[in-house]
Amino acid sequence: MRQTTSQAQPTVTVDASTAGRPLLEVRDLRTEYRSPSGIVRAVDGVSFTINPGEVLAVVGESGCGKTATALSILGLIPRHAGQVVGGQVLFEGEDLLSVRAERLRQIRGDRIAMIFQEPTLDPVRRIGDQISEVLRAHRALSHHDAWNQAVEFLGLVGIPRAAERARDYPHQFSGGMRQRALIAMAVALRPDLLIADEPTTALDVTIQAQILELLLEVRRSLGMAILLITHDLGIVAGFAERVMVMYGGRKVEEAPVRSLYRQPKHPYTWGLLGCTTRLDGNRRDRLPQITGAPPSLISPPTGCRFAPRCPHAQELCRASYPALLEVGDRHRAACHFAEGEEWGSS
Amino acid sequence: MGELLRVTDVVKRFPVGRGLLLRKPTAEVHAVDGVSFTINSGETFALVGESGCGKTTTANLVLRLLDVDAGRIDFAGEEITHRRGKRLRELRRDIQMIFQDPVASLNPRMTVRDIVAEPLVAQGRRRGATGQVAELLERVGLDPDHAGRYPHEFSGGQRQRIGIARALALSPKLIVCDEPVSALDVSMRAQVLNLLLDLQTDLGLTYLFISHDLSVVRHVCDRVGVMYLGKIVEVAKREQLFGGALHPYTQALLSAVPVPDPDVEVKRRRIVLQGEVPSPLHPPPACRFHTRCWKVETICRNETPELEVRCGQHKASCHFAEPRAAVEIHA
Numbered sequence: 001m002r003q004t005t006s007q008a009q010p011t012v013t014v015d016a017s018t019a020g021r022p023l024l025e026v027r028d029l030r031t032e033y034r035s036p037s038g039i040v041r042a043v044d045g046v047s048f049t050i051n052p053g054e055v056l057a058v059v060g061e062s063g064c065g066k067t068a069t070a071l072s073i074l075g076l077i078p079r080h081a082g083q084v085v086g087g088q089v090l091f092e093g094e095d096l097l098s099v100r101a102e103r104l105r106q107i108r109g110d111r112i113a114m115i116f117q118e119p120t121l122d123p124v125r126r127i128g129d130q131i132s133e134v135l136r137a138h139r140a141l142s143h144h145d146a147w148n149q150a151v152e153f154l155g156l157v158g159i160p161r162a163a164e165r166a167r168d169y170p171h172q173f174s175g176g177m178r179q180r181a182l183i184a185m186a187v188a189l190r191p192d193l194l195i196a197d198e199p200t201t202a203l204d205v206t207i208q209a210q211i212l213e214l215l216l217e218v219r220r221s222l223g224m225a226i227l228l229i230t231h232d233l234g235i236v237a238g239f240a241e242r243v244m245v246m247y248g249g250r251k252v253e254e255a256p257v258r259s260l261y262r263q264p265k266h267p268y269t270w271g272l273l274g275c276t277t278r279l280d281g282n283r284r285d286r287l288p289q290i291t292g293a294p295p296s297l298i299s300p301p302t303g304c305r306f307a308p309r310c311p312h313a314q315e316l317c318r319a320s321y322p323a324l325l326e327v328g329d330r331h332r333a334a335c336h337f338a339e340g341e342e343w344g345s346s
Numbered sequence: 347m348g349e350l351l352r353v354t355d356v357v358k359r360f361p362v363g364r365g366l367l368l369r370k371p372t373a374e375v376h377a378v379d380g381v382s383f384t385i386n387s388g389e390t391f392a393l394v395g396e397s398g399c400g401k402t403t404t405a406n407l408v409l410r411l412l413d414v415d416a417g418r419i420d421f422a423g424e425e426i427t428h429r430r431g432k433r434l435r436e437l438r439r440d441i442q443m444i445f446q447d448p449v450a451s452l453n454p455r456m457t458v459r460d461i462v463a464e465p466l467v468a469q470g471r472r473r474g475a476t477g478q479v480a481e482l483l484e485r486v487g488l489d490p491d492h493a494g495r496y497p498h499e500f501s502g503g504q505r506q507r508i509g510i511a512r513a514l515a516l517s518p519k520l521i522v523c524d525e526p527v528s529a530l531d532v533s534m535r536a537q538v539l540n541l542l543l544d545l546q547t548d549l550g551l552t553y554l555f556i557s558h559d560l561s562v563v564r565h566v567c568d569r570v571g572v573m574y575l576g577k578i579v580e581v582a583k584r585e586q587l588f589g590g591a592l593h594p595y596t597q598a599l600l601s602a603v604p605v606p607d608p609d610v611e612v613k614r615r616r617i618v619l620q621g622e623v624p625s626p627l628h629p630p631p632a633c634r635f636h637t638r639c640w641k642v643e644t645i646c647r648n649e650t651p652e653l654e655v656r657c658g659q660h661k662a663s664c665h666f667a668e669p670r671a672a673v674e675i676h677a
Contacts, residue, residue: 061531062502174622204396205558206619209602213618231532234561234604238611257608275536276606277561279588280673286543287565289536293501 022049023192023225024073024112025090031065031072033082038298042068042082044249050193050225055216057228057240057257059272063294065249066229070195074114075104091193110138113186117198119178121170127154128166131185138189153184156221157214176207183214190222197229212239233276237261242330245269248295248305251324255331265333268306304336312337350520350552351385351408356417358403362627375626377403379576380417382653385520385569390546390553392563394599395573398626401556404573405522408554409443410434422519439469442518446525448505452497458483458508459493465515482511486541503534510541514549524556539566560603560672564588569659572596575626575634578653582660590669592662595635600672615674633665641666 031043043065050056058066071077072084075096089096091112096104122130131150135141141149147166154162157180170178179199186194196215200208212235219226228240236243236257243260245253245268253266264270274288292309295301301308307317314336322336358378378400385391393401406412408419410426418427426437442465445451452461462482463475480490486507497505506526513521523542527535543566545551557563563570563584570587572580572595580593591597601617619638624630630637636646645665653663 061533176622204623205560205602206396206598207622209604209616209618210620232604233532233606237606237608238604238614261606261608272532273606275533277535277539277559277565278605278607279561279564279600279603280605280607280610285565286540287536289540290533291537293503293534294531 021093022090023052023054023092024050024227025088026069026073027088027090029069029072029087029089030085031068031077031082032085033068033077035298040082040297041249041300042297043072044297044300045087046246046249046251047087048244048251048254050227052192053219053223053225054242055219055226055228055240057230057236057243058246059230059233059236059243060246061231061294063297064246065297066246067197068249069246070114070197070227070229073195074108074112075101076114106138109134109191110189111191112193112195113189113191114195114197115179115182115186115199117201119170119175119182119202121178121181123170126167126169127173127181131166131181131188134185135188149188150184153188154181156187156218157181157184158210159184175203176210179203179207179211180214183211183218187218187222187224191224193225193227194219195227195229198231199228200235201230201232208235215239233261233273234278245272248300249297250305250334252306252335253331253333254324255328255333259328259331263328263331265327265331265338266306266335267310267312269333271309304334348387349384350387350422351554352420353384353404353408354382354418354420355380356382356404356407356419357415358400358407358412359415373627376576376629377626378407379629381573381576381578382417383571383578383581385552385554387519387552388546388550389568390555390566392555392557392567392570393573393578394557394560394563394570396558396599396623398575398623399573400576400626401573402524405443405524405554405556408520409441409522410437435469438465439516440519442513442516442521444506444509444513444521444523444526447529448502448509449497449529451509452505454497457494457496458488458500461497461508462493462511462515465512469516478515479511482514483508485514485545486511487537501534502530503537506530506534506538507541510538510545514545517549518551520552520554522554522556525558526555527562528557528559535562542566560600564672572599575623575629577634577663579635579664580660580662581653582662583658586658586660588672590671592656592660592667592669593635593664594639594641594666596662597670598638600670601674605673610673610675613675615676633663635664 027047029043029046033040033042046069060066073089128147128150132146135146135149151162151166154166159165159180200211240257243257244251247268253269264273271290290309295305303318303320304322307313316336322334324332324334327333327338357380359374359376362373381404395401407414429437459479462479466475483490488507527538555567567584569583571578574595580596591600598617598619621638624637632648632650633646636642651663651665653661655661
């Protein structure tokens with residue numbers, strides 16, 4: 001048992017050669033899925049950057065395109081389901097959307113790793129073997145050396161008696177330990193970017209706290225950037241440096257974490273923060289709520305996607321999609337009325 | 347506001363067999379191990395805890411979907427522990443349930459009308475059901491004209507509303523809500539929680555609310571019971587629990603809930619529990635939390651702490667109970 005304090009995120013020093021250049025730059029990404037009722041525009045012109053060592057959170061509800069964005073970056077959209085139809089994904093300047101499959105495989109796992117919501121491990125192979133396999137796929141390592149490194153990383157992610165437990169099968173691990181093992185597998189190659197898609201959603205709250213702390217610890221020791229995908233504004237507050245809010249396949253707001261929570265500029269962000277249940281502050285019996293449901297991405301509304309649910313919507317909002325405007329220091333929002341509005345007062 | 351439900355020392359164990367031919371049970375899971383609580387008419391009582399703590403099993407015992415191994419359950423002044431047949435079916439009118447998964451809990455091949463009318467049909471009240479269904483749908487905020495549609499045509503939040511309409515069909519007194527908003531998106535969650543609160547005000551409902559999320563519980567509940575490994579370790583009124591939880595497990599649970607405020611998160615004093623919940627097959631002796639507790643002393647390993655009244659109606663089972671605020675901030 002330890003009592004700890006969440007620390008402010010340390011800024012990772014960037015070496016001079018890459019200074020100024022983002023690690024990942026996504027430009028106007030468009031991804032479509034096929035469905036029986038038509039084409040789903042899951043990601044509809046999303047652009048963002050992640051700097052080396054930075055923690056960026058992508059927040060939104062089901063169907064907002066946050067997972068589709070992550071899968072598109074890694075070229076993991078299943079071919080039968082859909083495809084990336086436009087944009088660029090520049091990783092250190094190299095467009096992952098146009099590189100050959102073999103090159104993409106080299107980058108995936110080695111430079112960019114991903115962990116998913118459900119601990120996805122092969123049930124019939126030893127944990128240690130599964131991690132070794134990843135190491136051997138990318139590095140010229142003997143079986144023995146790969147196994148030793150696997151054990152080392154299992155220790156790093158807090159698996160007790162790692163040498164022994166590496167011989168276990170996934171069913172012998174609890175849910176929290178399986179997620180730890182996956183983190184070990186993801187970071188074993190010391191990637192520059194870790195994409196974590198709802199890494200704690202399937203876990204109990206005390207285990208969630210452990211896993212989030214572990215991710216930040218691993219980041220501190222290995223210096224990688226993290227792209228956290230989540231629906232939970234609670235975990236973002238103590239985890240990320242910058243936040244991007246998605247709605248209806250588009251980015252609607254982006255800001256350093258503190259500005260986003262202190263001065264949300266988009267009515268959707270404001271609504272989301274308002275209806276989140278919380279442990280502190282004044283308890284209200286009725287929560288403020290966002291009426292209606294997210295838009296269908298098959299034939300999304302013209303104009304602002306949020307207009308049908310927005311309490312402040314005007315004619316202009318239904319007519320034209322608002323551009324992302326600079327509304328503060330590194331703070332951008334896609335709302336016709338973002339500047340100078342205090343949504344909280346209305 | 348009289349007492350509606352009284353649960354006294356209920357025990358439920360599940361045998362675990364070994365091998366393919368379930369021979370002799372080799373062990374028992376102590377799912378619920380001597381749980382007692384009461385719920386007053388018109389109030390919301392929450393049972394909170396992590397996976398495997400026995401909260402859903404307790405709910406199923408109250409619903410009489412499972413039979414207790416020991417203990418008794420009283421509802422509206424009558425013992426219902428061993429009711430069978432016709433008498434049990436009558437009880438179903440008074441105690442209904444809302445499930446966690448709005449997809450799995452609705453038959454995809456039935457129309458919304460048939461789903462909501464099913465409790466009426468099952469109780470032999472087929473006549474006038476259609477009119478009642480329309481009323482119920484309106485009550486939960488759905489368009490009665492959509493009664494002919496199938497569940498897949500609705501969003502998650504709307505499907506949960508269908509499940510609520512079904513639970514209301516027989517005008518129950520008590521509704522057991524098992525994680526009713528866990529599967530929903532944030533914006534849908536607020537809508538459904540508000541609906542539950544409105545229905546309670548309008549219809550005088552009593553809720554047994556099962557949840558793992560203390561921030562949700564804080565918004566909807568009057569009293570809270572915290573469960574760990576089949577036992578209630580703390581019971582308190584909402585203000586007491588969130589103002590100063592006494593049991594170390596409750597404190598750790600509260601501490602693990604993130605607060606959507608970066609300034610608070612930076613300054614927050616956090617308890618991060620080490621390890622995981624022990625197997626309910628072999629729960630630790632004496633205080634079940636002692637293997638993960640930071641206050642542990644010899645007495646915790648040898649003597650089971652009683653669930654004792656500490657002040658007012660605030661009970662906790664800990665040898666070293668001390669209050670701690672839900673969100674503790676560094677000075």
